[in-house]
Amino acid sequence: MANLGEKNIMEQQVEDLRDRMRLLQQDRRANLENLEANKACNAEEVRVLRDENKELRARLNSLQKKSGGARGEVQVLANLQREMLSMRAEHDNLKVVSTKNKSQLEKLKDDYRICELEAKRPSQEDSPLARRIRTLENR
Numbered sequence: 001m002a003n004l005g006e007k008n009i010m011e012q013q014v015e016d017l018r019d020r021m022r023l024l025q026q027d028r029r030a031n032l033e034n035l036e037a038n039k040a041c042n043a044e045e046v047r048v049l050r051d052e053n054k055e056l057r058a059r060l061n062s063l064q065k066k067s068g069g070a071r072g073e074v075q076v077l078a079n080l081q082r083e084m085l086s087m088r089a090e091h092d093n094l095k096v097v098s099t100k101n102k103s104q105l106e107k108l109k110d111d112y113r114i115c116e117l118e119a120k121r122p123s124q125e126d127s128p129l130a131r132r133i134r135t136l137e138n139r
Contacts, residue, residue, distance in 0.1 A: 003137060021119060028112045035105045042098045049091045056084055 060080045063073055 021115065025112070025115055025119075028108055028115065031108055032105065032112065035101055035108065039098065039101055039105065042094055042101065046091060046094055046098070049087055049094070053084065053087055053091070056080055056087075060084075 060077060063076060063080075066073075
């Protein structure tokens, strides 16, 4: 009788652990999808900033060619340089965020692979030795 109660408790604990594993795997998948979406969004922002930077540089070059060093144009040039520096800083910040997200994504992928491998391990409950022990206990 005590063995039956212990078996039931152990079976409940194993089932609880399996449920937790399933929930963890679902959470990991959701996190991976979220990180991939963030990564794509960051890549798009970086692309847009690079395009804007190219456009500003082209405008700056055309202004420099036209002006020949006029006083008002020097001010425009200084403003464009400040704008370029702020965009470069924003680009660098986005690059750092993207790198962090990539490393976190790799860590989550590794954890996911570990969970998959652990889930594929053969269960000791179904081994021939375990079956034999159960039949001997049932006698």
